[in-house]
Structures are given as structure tokens and as C-alpha cells.
Amino acid sequence: MTAVAAEPVTMARALNRALADALTADERVLVFGEDVGTLGGVFRVTDGLAVRFGEARVFDTPLAEAGIVGTAIGMAMNGLRPVVEMQFDAFAYPAFEQITSHLAKLHNRTRGRMELPVVVRIPYGGGIGGVEHHSDSSEAYFAHTAGLRVITPGTPSDAYSLLRAAIECPDPVIFFEPKRLYWAKDPSPLTTGTPLDAAVVRRPGTDVTLIAYGPTVPTALESAEAADVSVEVIDLRSLAPFDDATVCASVRRTGRAVVVHEAPAFLGYGAEVAARVTEQCFHYLHAPVARVTGFDIPYPPPMLEKHYLPNVDRILAAIERLQWDDTVELPDA
Amino acid sequence: MSTVATPRQKLSRDLLPSAEPLQLITPSGEAVPGGHLPDDRVLLDIYRRMVIGRRFDAQATALTRQGRLAVYPSSHGQEACEVGAVAALRTQDWLFPTYRDCVALVARGVDPVETLSLLRGDWHLGYNPYSHRVAPQCTPLATNTLHAVGLARAAAIKGEDAAALVFVGDGASSEGDTHEALNFAGVWHAPVVFLVQNNGYAISVPLSKQSAAPSLAHKGVGYGVASMLIDGNDPAMVYTAVQSALEAAQAGEGPTLIEARTYRIEAHTNADDASRYRGEDEVLSWLARDPIDRLDRYLTARSVLDSETRTRIADEAEAFASSLRDRMNADPMLDPAVLFEHVYATPTPALRRQAAKVVGP
Numbered sequence: 001m002t003a004v005a006a007e008p009v010t011m012a013r014a015l016n017r018a019l020a021d022a023l024t025a026d027e028r029v030l031v032f033g034e035d036v037g038t039l040g041g042v043f044r045v046t047d048g049l050a051v052r053f054g055e056a057r058v059f060d061t062p063l064a065e066a067g068i069v070g071t072a073i074g075m076a077m078n079g080l081r082p083v084v085e086m087q088f089d090a091f092a093y094p095a096f097e098q099i100t101s102h103l104a105k106l107h108n109r110t111r112g113r114m115e116l117p118v119v120v121r122i123p124y125g126g127g128i129g130g131v132e133h134h135s136d137s138s139e140a141y142f143a144h145t146a147g148l149r150v151i152t153p154g155t156p157s158d159a160y161s162l163l164r165a166a167i168e169c170p171d172p173v174i175f176f177e178p179k180r181l182y183w184a185k186d187p188s189p190l191t192t193g194t195p196l197d198a199a200v201v202r203r204p205g206t207d208v209t210l211i212a213y214g215p216t217v218p219t220a221l222e223s224a225e226a227a228d229v230s231v232e233v234i235d236l237r238s239l240a241p242f243d244d245a246t247v248c249a250s251v252r253r254t255g256r257a258v259v260v261h262e263a264p265a266f267l268g269y270g271a272e273v274a275a276r277v278t279e280q281c282f283h284y285l286h287a288p289v290a291r292v293t294g295f296d297i298p299y300p301p302p303m304l305e306k307h308y309l310p311n312v313d314r315i316l317a318a319i320e321r322l323q324w325d326d327t328v329e330l331p332d333a
Numbered sequence: 334m335s336t337v338a339t340p341r342q343k344l345s346r347d348l349l350p351s352a353e354p355l356q357l358i359t360p361s362g363e364a365v366p367g368g369h370l371p372d373d374r375v376l377l378d379i380y381r382r383m384v385i386g387r388r389f390d391a392q393a394t395a396l397t398r399q400g401r402l403a404v405y406p407s408s409h410g411q412e413a414c415e416v417g418a419v420a421a422l423r424t425q426d427w428l429f430p431t432y433r434d435c436v437a438l439v440a441r442g443v444d445p446v447e448t449l450s451l452l453r454g455d456w457h458l459g460y461n462p463y464s465h466r467v468a469p470q471c472t473p474l475a476t477n478t479l480h481a482v483g484l485a486r487a488a489a490i491k492g493e494d495a496a497a498l499v500f501v502g503d504g505a506s507s508e509g510d511t512h513e514a515l516n517f518a519g520v521w522h523a524p525v526v527f528l529v530q531n532n533g534y535a536i537s538v539p540l541s542k543q544s545a546a547p548s549l550a551h552k553g554v555g556y557g558v559a560s561m562l563i564d565g566n567d568p569a570m571v572y573t574a575v576q577s578a579l580e581a582a583q584a585g586e587g588p589t590l591i592e593a594r595t596y597r598i599e600a601h602t603n604a605d606d607a608s609r610y611r612g613e614d615e616v617l618s619w620l621a622r623d624p625i626d627r628l629d630r631y632l633t634a635r636s637v638l639d640s641e642t643r644t645r646i647a648d649e650a651e652a653f654a655s656s657l658r659d660r661m662n663a664d665p666m667l668d669p670a671v672l673f674e675h676v677y678a679t680p681t682p683a684l685r686r687q688a689a690k691v692v693g694p
Contacts, residue, residue, distance in 0.1 A: 030490075056490060061517070061520075062513070062516050062517060062520055064513040064516065064517070066479065066509060066510055066513055067479055067510075067513035067514065067516070067517050069479075070476060070478075070479025070480060070482075070483065070510060070513070070514070071479050071480075071482050071483030071486060071514075071517055072483060073479070073480050073483060074479060074480035074481060074482060074483020074484035074485070074486070074487065074497075075483040075484065075486060075487040075490075076483075077462075077468065077480060077483070077484050077487075078483075078484045078487035078488060078491070078493075079487065079491070080487045080490070080491075094509075097473060097476065097510075098476060098479065098510075101473050101476065102473075102476055102480070105457075106469065107675055107676070107677070107678070108457070108675045108676050109457040109458045109469055110458055110461070110462060110469065110675075111456065111458070111671065111674075111675050112674065112675040112678075113461050113462065113463065114462055114463075114469075115678065146676050147676050147677065149677070169678075170678040171677045171678055197681070241677075241681040241682075241683060242683070244682070244683070245682075
């Protein structure tokens with residue numbers, strides 16, 4: 001574990017440092033996508049990289065997401081390690097076939113003879129006042145596909161270490177960046193050595209396990225501070241594979257669990273979390289696993305998104321409903 | 334109806350394709366006047382590989398009827414493209430085939446049993462792509478065009494002397510990926526050659542319902558990609574066109590799109606009934622343009638091919654088919670553990686638990 005920076009940095013800056021350090025460490029690493037070169041990305045995550053590393057390694061592409069991922073696959077077949085950017089969550093959908101039918105499956109199809117160390121970076125989620133198609137939480141589509149690793153950081157230091165680990169990983173990685181945390185600062189040093197498949201306990205507690213990831217991690221921590229009971233907060237970091245061990249150890253201690261995400265509830269990531277926790281911790285649970293999520297509607301327009309996003313009040317209300325009182329009234333007859 | 338091919342170095346650099354398909358050998362086996370034909374030695378080798386390829390194709394079809402293959406998409410009639418294009422590839426170049434291109438794989442030297450793994454169903458891919466530089470056969474059509482462009486771009490970035498040849502069909506020319514690939518190839522000046530085998534039908538849908546363009550080769554023009562229209566049943570023309578395009582790619586002159594007009598003699602697969610969408614007369618008219626007969630006539634007239642050589646090649650093809658039949662009649666070794674081994678570079682704990690349910694701890 002190496003400290004590479006001590007001053008507080010934003011998540012966008014931490015990601016920029018991760019890309020720069022990966023480009024420095026391995027000449028096979030390339031960074032490309034729409035507006036990532038001269039402009040430095042619409043969120044400035046690739047700021048300065050084209051000048052520093054040259055247009056051969058950091059470059060703008062035509063505006064075609066299937067083309068970006070499809071050509072990245074071909075480059076990886078030929079020994080390079082592309083890191084590509086989908087400009088926004090909903091703009092990754094044109095690349096869905098390339099990601100699910102090829103990026104995820106070629107290693108399996110070739111019985112391990114072909115590795116595709118491609119990282120697809122996707123800024124995702126709401127909370128920044130984006131107009132339609134700029135605020136989707138599309139993680140479940142990709143986490144459902146075998147062969148992909150799906151990662152999302154909740155802090156700037158994790159953003160650095162997880163992106164470095166993703167670029168070094170031999171498996172393809174869908175790297176979801178919570179865009180409303182791009183400007184969040186974190187005094188923790190930027191380090192490498194974080195495993196790519198491990199959840200982390202962000203805040204210890206004894207009464208209830210609050211499971212969050214990406215953009216809802218700060219909301220979960222804020223809720224934990226405001227709660228009347230002792231709340232343990234887990235930041236999943238890796239959505240696929242799922243860290244059963246860390247999550248279940250916590251739930252077996254606390255006996256209660258709430259999972260939080262921005263995506264709609266129906267068949268959302270929280271459904272898998274609830275199922276796995278129930279299957280593995282049934283005898284330890286005092287209440288059903290609760291979900292605090294977006295609603296089962298298309299993502300709202302910016303002036304209404306505050307009604308959609310999980311907030312502290314909704315999380316506290318979910319915690320209050322976890323059958324703390326054994327004398328809870330049963331329905332008549 | 335066909336236009337004579339100009340010398341190789343002038344073949345490929347025009348954006349606009351010719352109005353009629355370029356040709357070097359007529360269907361009756363005569364050299365088109367003024368054409369620059371490949372060496373007899375090269376053409377005899379192409380002839381040999383086409384004969385073996387057709388015998389392989391017939392054997393695979395028979396194996397399907399016997400239940401040894403789940404399905405087989407024949408390329409009978411398209412051997413000039415399958416073999417002529419592959420013959421132009423160098424060892425260091427890459428081929429990106431589709432599911433209909435088993436004959437091209439065999440021509441490239443891929444083991445025929447490994448070639449048929451996908452269609453037998455013992456695994457999704459039987460061969461090591463790096464052994465012969467043959468990418469996995471593409472089933473979701475046109476997705477391989479982008480892989481070819483990316484691989485070619487990577488070769489250029491790394492300073493490798495290698496190009497990529499990608500096969501698509503007339504149907505796949507409508508897919509978005511084909512257009513993105515042509516565009517990326519044009520912008521990147523990538524060393525890649527697109528060969529569209531226009532066999533007239535996307536399963537049952539005729540070209541008239543696929544495209545309103547003057548030719549599929551015209552689709553290169555809008556992307557700044559040099560384009561050619563050729564007779565896809567003329568092995569000499571396919572070889573010459575692909576070779577000139579590969580040479581241009583290797584010389585840094587960028588990508589080329591080649592439309593080769595050919596015809597699928599058999600149905601789409603054994604599960605298809607072609608009589609529902611095309612008439613027997615049409616098939617017969619294309620049988621008269623058979624690529625193997627054409628080269629046979631040309632090489633015979635030049636005294637390169639005689640009955641002895643013809644018999645020797647036919648015997649070689651028969652031995653190839655016989656060996657394939659014997660090997661395919663042995664049941665493949667199946668191990669369900671492999672289902673879990675290569676999902677990730679290292680199996681996850683959850684996958685190890687799931688594997689134990691199938692194969693035991």
C-alpha cells in the first residue's frame with residue numbers, strides 16, 4: 001500500500017491521478033472516448049492527459065459508443081489495455097451489445113486464451129440537475145452479466161485505488177463513477193493495493209447494517225450519524241462479484257439490514273443484496289431486509305429529482321420500520 | 334457486364350467503386366484481356382484449397398444430418414471469397430470471420446475439428462485465436478468489424494507489420510457496427526480490409542430489401558474508405574483485390590472496403606428452407622458461375638492443371654473429409670468444470686461454490 005498524495009483531492013482529481021499514474025506505469029495503457037483528449041472530458045477527469053502522454057495514448061474518438069468499446073476489445077486482443085469513457089450513463093447503452101456479448105464473454109469463449117483487460121468508465125447517477133438521459137443508475141444491467149466486474153467508488157481515495165486496480169485487472173471492468181461525488185473531497189491519502197472485490201465497513205455500528213455504494217455512501221453515513229440506533233455502514237465498492245463475507249458477517253452481528261441505491265427497486269441491485277443476505281443470514285435477522293431506492297419510474301427531470309433520490313429521512317424511516325418492538329401489533333384475525 | 338481489373342497498385346485507392354464488378358477470369362475460364370493475373374502457382378494453391386474446402390463443407394453438412402453437428406451454415410458457392418481472401422493473408426495478419434466462414438478457417442490452417450467445436454456444441458470456440466491469428470467466429474453479425482479495426486489500430490500503435498481482414502455479409506452491412514467500424518477505420522487510417530461477401534440473401538431477405546445503395550461497396554465512400562466492387566466468384570479477382578488492399582493497409586494507406594458479389598448455393602443452414610424465398614432457376618444460374626469450375630477451366634487451359642493433378646487434389650480432399658468424419662464420430666470429451674473456470678481470470682468464491690454443485694468439491 002503506497003501513499004501517493006496527502007492533500008485532500010476531489011474524486012475527479014483522484015481519478016485523473018489514477019489515469020496518469022497508470023499511463024506512466026504501463027505503456028500498454030490507453031485512454032480514449034468522446035471529448036477525453038483536448039477538452040479533458042466533460043467532467044475533466046482526463047484533464048491534461050493528452051498533452052502529457054500524447055495523442056497516440058490519450059485521444060478523442062468519433063461519437064459512437066459501440067465503436068469505442070468494440071475497438072477497445074480489438075486493441076485488448078492485440079495486447080493493449082484500453083480505458084474508455086462513456087460520457088454519461090445512458091449514453092453507454094449503444095455499447096451494450098459489445099459489452100455483454102463480447103467484452104464479458106471472450107475470455108470464457110476462448111477458454112482463457114484471450115484476456116480483455118478493458119476498463120469502461122461510466123459516470124452515473126443523479127443529483128447534479130442533469131436533463132433526461134444524464135442521470136441513470138444502470139449498474140444492474142451490467143452486474144447481471146457474468147464475466148464483468150462492476151466497481152463503484154464512494155470516496156476519492158477509493159476512486160484512485162480502485163481505478164488503478166481495475167486497470168491492472170485481467171478481467172474487463174465496468175467502472176461506475178458517481179458523478180455527484182466528482183467534486184467531493186477526501187483527506188485520505190491516495191494509495192494502491194485496495195483489492196478489487198472487497199466491500200469495506202465505512203462506519204462501525206452494532207444495531208443495523210446499512211449497505212450502500214457509490215453516490216449513496218455519503219447519504220448512508222449522514223443517516224448513520226442522525227439515527228437513534230447504532231448503524232454500521234458498508235460501502236460495497238464491488239457490485240460484481242459481491243462480497244458476501246463482509247456483508248454477511250456484519251448482518252449476523254447486527255441482525256438487521258437496509259440496502260440503499262438510486263436505481264429503481266424492481267429487479268434493482270438491492271433485490272440481489274436482500275436475497276443473498278436473507279439466504280445466508282436468515283436465522284440472525286430480526287426483520288426483513290429493507291430497501292431504500294429510487295422509484296419504479298423513469299429518472300425524473302431535474303426540478304423533481306429531489307423527490308426520487310434516497311435521502312436521510314427515507315433511510316431513517318426504513319430503519320425505524322425494522323421491527324424493533326417485539327410487541328408490534330398483528331392485524332386482526 | 335464486368336469491368337476488367339486494372340493493375341494491382343491502381344486497384345484499391347479510389348473512393349468510388351466501379352459500376353460493374355471487377356473481374357480477372359470469366360465464368361467460362363478465360364482471362365479478361367488486359368488483366369494482371371496472379372501467378373499460376375498461387376492460383377493452383379487456391380484451387381486446391383477450394384476443392385478441399387468444398388469437400389469439408391459437404392462433410393460438415395453430412396455430419397449435421399447425422400446429428401453430429403447442431404447446425405451448419407454452408408458456404409458452398411462462396412469458395413472464391415473464403416479461400417481467395419485467406420490466400421492473400423500473411424502469417425502475421427489477422428482474420429475476423431463470421432459463422433459462415435468455416436471454409437476460410439480451414440484454408441487458414443485451423444484444425445477442422447477445432448473449427449467445428451462451435452457448431453458441434455462442445456464449446457463456443459475450439460481453436461486458439463492466437464495460433465493462426467483467427468479471431469473467434471462472429472455470431473452477432475458485424476460486431477467483429479469493430480474488433481478488427483481496434484486490433485489493426487493497436488498494431489499500428491505498436492508499430493507491428495500486421496493488418497486485419499474482416500468478413501461481413503450483405504445483411505451485416507446494415508448493422509450499425511459496420512458503419513461505426515468503417516468510420517473509425519477511416520478516421521484512424523487503420524490497416525484493415527473489410528470484405529463484404531454479398532451472397533444475395535440475409536437468410537431469406539434479399540438485397541433489394543437490405544439496401545438502396547448503388548452497391549454495398551458505395552458505403553465506404555461516406556466514410557472516406559477506398560472501395561471496390563468485384564466478382565466474388567472469381568478466385569483470381571478476390572485474391573488480387575484483397576492482396577492489393579492488404580498491401581495498401583500495410584503501406585499506411587488506410588482501410589479498404591471490398592464488396593464481392595457471390596451466391597450461397599445451399600440454404601442458410603440445414604434448418605432453413607430456401608425454396609420459400611428463391612427459385613431453382615436462380616440457383617442454377619449461379620451454379621453456372623461456379624468458382625471452382627471457373628478456375629479449373631482457366632488452369633486447365635494453361636496446362637497448369639491436368640487430370641493427374643486434379644485427381645491428386647480430389648484424393649487429398651477425400652482423405653481430409655475421411656479424417657474429419659472419423660474424428661467427428663468420436664464423442665468429444667466434456668468436462669462441466671470448464672463452464673466455471675474462465676468466467677474470470679480467477680474464479681470467484683461464488684463460482685467455486687456453484688461449480689461444486691455440478692462437478693463435486
